[in-house]
Amino acid sequence: MRTLYFDCFSGISGDMVIGALIDAGADPFQMQEELKKLNIEEEYTLSWGSVVKNGITSTKFDVMLTRKPEQPYDHDHTNSHLHDHNHDHDHNHGHDHEHNHDHNHNHVHHHHGSRTYKQIVEAIKEAAFNDSVSNMSLAIFKKIGEAEGHIHGLPLEKVHFHEVGAVDSIIDIIGAAILINQLGIESIQSSAIPTGSGSIHIDHGIYPVPAPATLEILKGVPIAANDIRSELATPTGAAIAAVLAETFGPLPAMTVESIGYGAGTKTFKNHPNVLRIIIGEIQ
Template sequence: MRTLYLDAFSGISGDMFLGAMLDLGLDFEALKTELAKLHVSGYELTSDRLAKSSIYGTSFDVQVAGGKDHGFIEHHHHDDTAEVAHHHDHDHAETEHHHHHHNARHLTEITALIDASALSATVKARSKAIFTEIAKAEATVHNMPLADVHFHEVGALDSIVDIVGCCVALELMQIDTILASPLTDGSGFINVAHGQMPVPVPAVMQMRVGSAIPIQQRLDIHTELITPTGMGLVKTLVHDFGPLPTEANPTKVGYGFGKRDTGGFNALRAVLFEKKN
């Protein structure tokens, strides 16, 4: 029985999760091979092992042609013009994103893309569940039907690779159960294309509704630590929250680095546990 414990003392994002899994021993080439089953192009994966605060870990990134643009486009029936709202996803962009009104992917198109892939049934189901959680939260925040949520092409590609990659990683690492510490987020505001967004960001707050996910805020950190993708992963996949397991033995520790400057050690610590005999 393999248990993964996520120590989210500095929040969580898709990049941080995959960085931590790679640091635990996830085969980078095997990850690439599985993601190729999606039959999408225009991205490159990078993985760098480096030290922060003299602690070694892994920095993972999805590099997308044309740059980062984590947006979804909302189409209101009463308005002939497409109105763009912000679905920022990772730690990548600190300021404005540039949105375009073409090449958007509807949630149903994303789920169809996942269904049409050669990925395992488990990876497909988990990936679709995470995407749906995020889209439902965004739809509520922006007062629009779920059917009207469209992800911009570049942001959708980045999110697809990240979210599916996380689910692939869990399968490749043969994780049976996922546990987590209480999550930590920052405070204040972050700047996006349409102004300021409060931290925790609205989609993350919305995903707390109907859940018992514990989040504590660091009032000394004035930026986002929990991204919508990170929250979607946690809400969909984590079985329980609490301290480190006592009925299992830790076998390996990994660190996945975030990209925001928090003024401190910005990483997700992941610990593998094997059940005691």
């Protein structure tokens, strides 16, 4: 059985998942074409390329937003902490301001600066991806929506995705599903998920790591101990692993066929900030 294993020794985020899948041999150009079915390609451009993280050559994937806001966000309808592109979140000193500015003011605006869960579901269904891609994408969004609704005391249909509704996270989730389907993966397993520690700045103030949404998403998933004072698992990355992995544990016995390293944005002193995926056959 063709199996994919997420080796999350430095956490997991949506952009790291896509970088690792491309690095393992998936075709990003085919993904780019498939994503056009969403009819939002004027809102973003994609880039990917090699970077070296603490001695490991890996692939960095980025979504750059091309539209400027039409109006400021209505913060009554925003959600706590659903920005992704982990590892962008090094919230100290000047980088903090620069990052927050980009994330809070450069996203596409729908209904007071957010997209609803319902709108995202409709967009995925209207895009008419194949069943595998649609089902994976819908399940991941539902996992995040339920977690966010639980934290904010809202039913799923009332949840607004200020950040996961933003283009980068839509691309990360659906792009990951497209590449996994493209690679012919039949089963997915994962290591335990390190979340990191410390605190992060989000819309509602200073929150502990893991953020409430991330922790809610990881209910039932083994969390790995880690003393890095940084956010390692983002809500999007946590949801991809929580939804798609059938089991969590050490690397299973397999014949390894391909390996991919997906880079995060942050660089840590003592270990490479990458997600490793291992693809192979389990007898």
